[in-house]
Amino acid sequence: MSVASASIQFFTRLLRYRTKCAVPFHAASRILISPYLPQVFGGNKVLLGTCAQPLRSEEKVTVYFINRDGRKITTSSAKGDSLLDLVVEQNLDIEGFGACEGTLACSTCHVILDQKVYNQLGPITDEENDMLDLAFGLTDTSRLGCQVCLSRDLEGITVRVPDRVNDMRRSDDAGPTL
Amino acid sequence: PSLTVPDSVALVDIYERLPVPFGLVRFGVAPDHPEVKNVINTFTQTAQHARCSFHGNVRVGKDVTVEELQEAYHAVVLSYGAEGNRTMGVPGEDLAGVYSAKDFVGWYNGLPRNSELRPDLSCETAVILGQGNVALDVARILLSPVDILKKTDITQHALDALAESSVRRVLIVGRRGPLQVACTIKELREMVNLPGTRPEMEASEFEGIAETLKSLARPRKRLTELLLKAAIETPGEEELERRNRAERAWGFRFLRKPLEVLPSTDLIRAAGIRLAVNRLEGDGEGVRAVATGEVEDVECGLVISSIGYKSLLIDPAVPFDARKAIIPNTMGRVQQTAGLYCSGWVKRGPTGVIATTMNDSFDTARTLLQDIGKGTLDVSTVKPGSQGVSTLLEKRGVKPVSFSDWEKIDSEETRRGEIKGKPREKMLDVGEMLQVARA
Numbered sequence: 001m002s003v004a005s006a007s008i009q010f011f012t013r014l015l016r017y018r019t020k021c022a023v024p025f026h027a028a029s030r031i032l033i034s035p036y037l038p039q040v041f042g043g044n045k046v047l048l049g050t051c052a053q054p055l056r057s058e059e060k061v062t063v064y065f066i067n068r069d070g071r072k073i074t075t076s077s078a079k080g081d082s083l084l085d086l087v088v089e090q091n092l093d094i095e096g097f098g099a100c101e102g103t104l105a106c107s108t109c110h111v112i113l114d115q116k117v118y119n120q121l122g123p124i125t126d127e128e129n130d131m132l133d134l135a136f137g138l139t140d141t142s143r144l145g146c147q148v149c150l151s152r153d154l155e156g157i158t159v160r161v162p163d164r165v166n167d168m169r170r171s172d173d174a175g176p177t178l
Numbered sequence: 179p180s181l182t183v184p185d186s187v188a189l190v191d192i193y194e195r196l197p198v199p200f201g202l203v204r205f206g207v208a209p210d211h212p213e214v215k216n217v218i219n220t221f222t223q224t225a226q227h228a229r230c231s232f233h234g235n236v237r238v239g240k241d242v243t244v245e246e247l248q249e250a251y252h253a254v255v256l257s258y259g260a261e262g263n264r265t266m267g268v269p270g271e272d273l274a275g276v277y278s279a280k281d282f283v284g285w286y287n288g289l290p291r292n293s294e295l296r297p298d299l300s301c302e303t304a305v306i307l308g309q310g311n312v313a314l315d316v317a318r319i320l321l322s323p324v325d326i327l328k329k330t331d332i333t334q335h336a337l338d339a340l341a342e343s344s345v346r347r348v349l350i351v352g353r354r355g356p357l358q359v360a361c362t363i364k365e366l367r368e369m370v371n372l373p374g375t376r377p378e379m380e381a382s383e384f385e386g387i388a389e390t391l392k393s394l395a396r397p398r399k400r401l402t403e404l405l406l407k408a409a410i411e412t413p414g415e416e417e418l419e420r421r422n423r424a425e426r427a428w429g430f431r432f433l434r435k436p437l438e439v440l441p442s443t444d445l446i447r448a449a450g451i452r453l454a455v456n457r458l459e460g461d462g463e464g465v466r467a468v469a470t471g472e473v474e475d476v477e478c479g480l481v482i483s484s485i486g487y488k489s490l491l492i493d494p495a496v497p498f499d500a501r502k503a504i505i506p507n508t509m510g511r512v513q514q515t516a517g518l519y520c521s522g523w524v525k526r527g528p529t530g531v532i533a534t535t536m537n538d539s540f541d542t543a544r545t546l547l548q549d550i551g552k553g554t555l556d557v558s559t560v561k562p563g564s565q566g567v568s569t570l571l572e573k574r575g576v577k578p579v580s581f582s583d584w585e586k587i588d589s590e591e592t593r594r595g596e597i598k599g600k601p602r603e604k605m606l607d608v609g610e611m612l613q614v615a616r617a
Contacts, residue, residue: 096533096540099216099220099532131364133362133363
């Protein structure tokens with residue numbers, strides 16, 4: 001994996017969020033960016049999403065979102081990215097969702113899953129847990145939508161968007177103020 | 179929320195003092211946190227909306243008063259944040275080598291008013307007062323390898339100064355104990371993983387902490403576990419080797435409150451800081467720091483106080499609570515002033531990250547839309563809007579900068595950055611920004 005292709009991946013993703021059009025990702029260009037690439041973007045942190053196995057175009061996955069107002073949104077995608085990608089691509093009306101655009105720098109894509117679905121997902125990184133710590137209304141089956149990768153196993157799941165999305169960096173909760 | 183209201187269509191104008199938008203996202207977020215700045219894309223989309231226009235280089239309170247804005251618009255929303263800072267209020271605070279975190283951050287982030295700060299980094303030890311995320315940002319920027327910083331949008335003059343810096347040890351000092359530390363785990367983890375550095379803390383300051391872990395809520399528990407690991411756990415072989423090779427050190431110091439900044443023999447600069455030693459009283463939310471009478475002196479040449487920002491009064495016509503340093507309001511409606519609203523730090527106080535403040539702004543917008551819907555905000559009369567204001571500004575010789583003017587500044591900064599392998603090289607001078615904007 002090269003620095004150049006990591007850069008291209010980063011900027012393509014950024015472009016995609018800005019223009020909200022789908023940009024096809026080929027399996028070969030999928031890069032797992034690890035914490036051990038500090039020089040690329042000037043920091044010692046995990047940068048992008050970890051969806052390494054994109055769905056192929058004939059594998060549509062249907063996902064049901066329960067929005068904060070209780071309304072159910074049915075959506076499906078043939079793209080194998082994350083729940084956040086799905087919300088963005090389908091332009092779902094979920095206020096303030098994904099402020100940092102999937103870079104593990106906020107908790108605004110916090111979603112609550114069913115226990116069975118939660119259990120079947122992979123392990124949670126320290127970086128995701130660190131941001132989950134700040135999510136409002138955290139539960140034992142909470143995940144960040146930008147880290148939940150779509151796959152055929154997730155066909156038909158229900159994803160609940162919690163009542164109020166607030167980065168809890170305030171003194172009453174974890175003690176932090178900024 | 180949507181900018182449209184039934185039977186009418188909202189036009190929104192944004193007035194900003196500087197020629198460049200985005201406030202703390204540009205000037206506050208650390209250079210090595212570029213992903214936190216991704217919200218700029220959302221803000222840009224909003225600013226480019228047909229019914230939204232940006233007017234930079236306009237000083238509200240000077241070039242145009244809030245009253246004049248209220249005459250021109252159906253509603254005015256004050257979201258001007260907190261540009262002041264809390265002072266320590268101790269002797270020696272004005273010595274050379276003492277800075278507020280607000281100014282220090284402004285310096286490395288290119289805030290025009292801090293461009294001449296020229297902080298003296300020729301000492302070995304720096305003491306930061308405060309243990310929030312801003313304090314950790316400052317510590318991290320002081321100790322980060324320059325090779326990492328040079329790929330960020332940190333200003334060139336800061337990069338040059340940091341490359342020459344003699345600072346090898348940073349103490350991050352707080353009034354209370356390890357369980358009250360105000361930073362979040364992401365920032366603490368960055369310090370723990372910072373290349374070329376090692377943690378150096380006093381085990382005695384952590385007595386009894388491990389025993390409390392099981393009773394803590396998840397966020398505090400994970401944060402405290404990481405802190406204990408860095409502070410007192412015996413490292414494995416690899417980590418021990420890494421620490422032995424590290425040339426720079428950082429650590430928290432607890433239960434210490436600044437009493438005085440001690441001067442050098444020529445009385446011009448800081449040479450140390452005198453700290454009162456505290457103990458904790460009470461428990462849970464009611465924990466308080468109480469002076470023991472003991473005092474400790476720490477030798478240092480750089481003192482940075484990171485004890486909080488503070489909102490200032492923008493215009494005498496706007497109600498202001500000087501004690502809390504916020505605009506008195508109910509859910510964003512400014513008290514006793516119809517048609518005036520507020521959001522963000524000037525409404526709630528200077529805490530919370532982008533997402534918190536963003537949600538707060540959504541709340542104020544909802545309040546405003548509700549008021550229109552209920553009829554408590556009268557939008558039936560015709561108001562001149564930006565036409566009215568531009569007439570006034572023209573008379574006063576003020577030329578606003580539009581969003582597309584900003585885009586010229588943006589392109590130029592990006593171009594200059596590209597040459598050096600940085601995302602941008604920020605302009606430090608308002609005059610230069612205006613020149614590029616008008617080109």
